[in-house]
Amino acid sequence: MKIGIFGLGTVGQGLVEIIRQKEGDIAIAAVVDRSFARKQQVLKEIPASADRNLILKDPSIDTVVELMGGIDDALYVVRSALEHGKNVVTANKALLAEHGYALFQFAEAQGKFICFEAAVAGAIPIIRNIETIFRNERITRLMGIINGTTNYILTRMRKDGMSYGDVLEAAQKQGLAEADPTLDVGGYDAQQKLALLISLITGKWVEAKNIPVRGITELSSQDVVWAERFHNRIRLVADYCFQNDNHYMHVTPALVNEQNVLYDIEYENNAILFQGEYSGEHLFMGKGAGKFPTAFSVYSDLKHLQSGSARWSYQQGQGYLALGDIADTSSAFYLRLRVKDQPGVLAAIAQILGNNALSIASVHQDHSAVAAGEVDIVIHTHAAKRSRFYKGLGEIQALKNIVLHQIYLPVLT
Ligand SMILES: NC(=O)c1ccc[n+]([C@@H]2O[C@H](COP(=O)([O-])OP(=O)(O)OC[C@H]3O[C@@H](n4cnc5c(N)ncnc54)[C@H](OP(=O)(O)O)[C@@H]3O)[C@@H](O)[C@H]2O)c1
Structure with missing residues (x-):
């Protein structure tokens, strides 16, 4: 095998x-890198x-490895490589999430x-396992921590009592977060990866931009402390389920309790937990990024190609996957409201929740972390249809004269 590598980062x-x-x-015939x-x-x-x-113009090179990142140049390189009759190995989820539908069809045609x-x-060897062992299995649930940067930030906020901003700065200094962290902290990196996973699982293409996404930027140290008080931890999760013939998915920060295996996944580690119809529960856990862990997956793809057992990644001609509305599914919620400390506030909020058939599991108040005249109210609801919770939340937000700030997290089960 003679390979050409684009991107020597x-x-x-x-x-x-x-x-x-x-x-x-495996012989490295050439490297192309702008610097x-x-x-x-x-x-x-x-x-x-x-x-x-x-x-690209060297006919003796049979395989192109694209490790530049970015979209436009990477797209040109991958397409041209296929056009020139070369196989491609890439680590570029952004490219595949945006152009994979056309690229995979083009590859198959070539x-x-x-x-x-x-x-x-x-x-984590998740792609090839889905493509082979689980190809004929129906995956009914998948939840994962698939962004190491955000998990690192959430872990340090909890363990070191640091603010979101301070941890982000430290992570950037250590090379664990990009100078522009939006893709990671906004949840978009996890959104792209979830789109790829569910495309493989269902055989139909999932447009990443159609997956509802929330990142971790609104979270504060208080939420991390409140989570701890109730033996929960906050995780940015990519969550998918197949229910009543619908495919529901989203990326969201969520509370996980001690019984959930994602509770113990700390720092930049990744984990993917999924449920197969016949095979039961599976957990994959390991390094989600880093020089050698990532390069090893690339190397393993090269060996896979070399062995002649590579296959096309998803069934062609199946079209796009229709996504169910996540608001139609159920969840319990954590809701923290910063309100004016005055009589009748809690009653007004409880009234709204009641009117929307949302039942309260517990209510707590804390003055300690807020300015005089304000109070944090933390409400845990029992599981209910998300649409009812969102409607109630909208009505609570409308109480602008008493509600100063609010944040909510679903509770993962
Ligand atoms: N790092 C990880 O842990 C990790 C994990 C999973 C997936 N990935 C993916 O792997 C890919 C590479 O990531 P990386 O962390 O290795 O990135 P990186 O360190 O920024 O390396 C990219 C390399 O490609 C060069 N380059 C960028 N654009 C180019 C262009 N248009 N033409 C020629 N050369 C170009 C860069 O040159 P300069 O030195 O001049 O910038 C650099 O040497 C990305 O798609 C990333 O999402 C990375």
């Missing part, structure tokens, strides 16, 4: 090191250029493969 360098150490039969001149120490004897044709184990949950 974190993952690209990891891959070069792994291939050198394994001393196997290849700065990377001579890693490149050593490997021919390199900023010119894509070094790889008789070539796109392998992307590293694009979802780094080192």
